[in-house]
Amino acid sequence: MRVAVIGAGLAGVTTAYELARDGHEVTVYERRSSIAAEGSFAPASVLAPGLWLAHAAVGGAGGLERMLARPAAWPWLWRRWRAARQPAHAARLACLRDLAVFSLERLQAIEAAHQLEHEHHAGVMALMRTPRHASRAQALLTKHAPLNLPARWLNADEARAAEPGISPKLPLYGALYWPAGQTANGRQFAHALRAEAVRLGVRFQFQQDVVRLTPAGGTRPQVELQAERRRDLGESSHSASSTGSTTIADEGPQTFDAVVLCSAEAASRLMAGAARPRVAWGHVHSVTAPRHVAADAGETFGPSGAVLDPAAGVTIGRMGDRLRVAGCASLGAPPSRPAPAALAHLYATLEATFPGATRTARAQPWVGRQDHLADGLPAVGRSPEKGLWLNIGHGAQAWAQAAACGRLLADQLAGRPAPFDCGALDPARLR
Known part of the structure; x- marks a missing residue:
């Protein structure tokens, strides 16, 4: 054909x-x-079956809850809320899981067949920074156990051991963890x-x-x-x-x-x-910057894979010798250039989570459009x-x-x- x-x-x-x-x-x-x-071009590229658990635990969808402040977004948010409460929602969650599992299988098959070279790293973690969010995350993990999601719960000490670069000052009450999850340079x-x-x-x-x-x-x-x-x-x-x-x-x-x-x-x-x-147009910001290389073998800067802060609506992912910080999702067409307030939020979240992880003087900011179905x-x-x-x-x-x-x-x-x-x-x- x-x-x-x-x-x-x-x-x-x-x-x-x-x-x-x-x-x-x-x-x-x-x-x-x-x-x-x-x-x-430069969004967060994260693959973890059941990643929606992290956003559900903090009561949002990657920062979309902030769109409630925009009346123009209400009709689409209403359709999204209604879809999540329909009888078919369980089937949709299972389909999301199967999509991610099958996608990982196809990526691995393609990489093996062609020896494709691209930056990718294993391990995806979603931080729970309040006792309430930690409790909800564990409850959701138990509730959706029949879906056989490849995620597990880590307490705060286990989470810090898995990602030793996390700031000791960051409030942390546990994390959802996908050992086989993946972050990558999608454009590469x-x-x-x-x-x-x-x-x-x-x-x-x-x-x-x-x-x-x-x-x-x-x-x-x-x-x-x-x-x-x-x-x-x-x-x-x-x-x-x-x-x-x-x-x-x-x-x-x-x-x-x-x-x-x-x-x-x-x-x-x-x-x-x-x-x-009927498509809802949104946009997301990101910053990509060189990763700070430790002079001492005992020092760790940045994540080994991907670390999400769903409450802040930010993802920090490893891409070879660089880090990508993405978030500040919002409905509406993207601005002509990255918004200073959004970039400031990304930098602040990065510094609070992984202090000194990047050389921000060489950072590359980006804002791009995303399409969403309800x-x-x-x-x-x-x-x-x-x-x-x-x-x-x-x-x-x-x-x-x-x-x-x-x-x-x-x-x-x-x-x-x-x-x-x-x-x-x-x-x-x-x-």
Whole structure:
């Protein structure tokens, strides 16, 4: 089949790779000049099945509770609250677990098959900094024991032993811990996987903005691009062909057997009427900085894996010789540049948790957009429109879900059964 993938973030690259692995002829359209240039550029990339336990224990969802101060966010927050109280919520939690478990399996399989080099570290810990939060975390862990989540409870001493760099002054009453959890440089992985996708024949078309999807011959959709001619990454035609990237402007509409929308923005813009998914736009800040290297073997600076402070809405993750501090999630379009107040909160949380862990003079701040669906699950599968498929709505969980969702979509397109019950991901629920 000829398949177009719209969007070259982490979801788009993994989807293109899996489709090409199945033998499809794949073209990826990306409006930016590189992959992972928007929401996948510098967020926290953490994978831990059942990570929602940490946010539930402190009464929020990664800082989303702060959005209550914004009346414009109330309708979406109401839909989110109602979804969490519907009978199907238990099935959604099980699906979230299975997505993360399957994603970890796929990541490991891909890494083993291609010897991909990217920064990743094991161990994910969520700190409980009040007795009340610690009590709720333990109760939730017991309540959801039937889900077989690979998390365990650590008391304060055990948590400090697992992450010795945590400040001794930080109030700590225990932690949820995922030994097999993972933090990674998601953008680095996307670049490495793109090279493998190109070897499989995938064509990446950068600086190509899809402006319309129209039916052609019944069920075969056409992709119409912005008319003006653009350069592709500033590359010569020789270098473009060597990387699988070419410029195809002025060739007219392209017809495909299927189009996969891996960009919620593109889905909202290109899909019509009732088929258009209701997406809440949010944004998140991050700071990436060199890690302070200890002169003494007995000193530890920064986490060995990822450490979350769900009450502060901040994640501190290890990326090789750097640390990434991400958080301050909020609804609404991102500002044109990182907000000083958000960056100050990230720096303050980092210093309180891991004093002196980074060289902040060389820090790289970032703010990027994230898309959210009200029930907290992505939408993966056939859309109501003929020939169109969706892989959107990953929000802050792109690293935890992208590898699984790319494989699930490829299997659905081929008519193969899923390895677990993923009916909760059906885009039909968005109508």
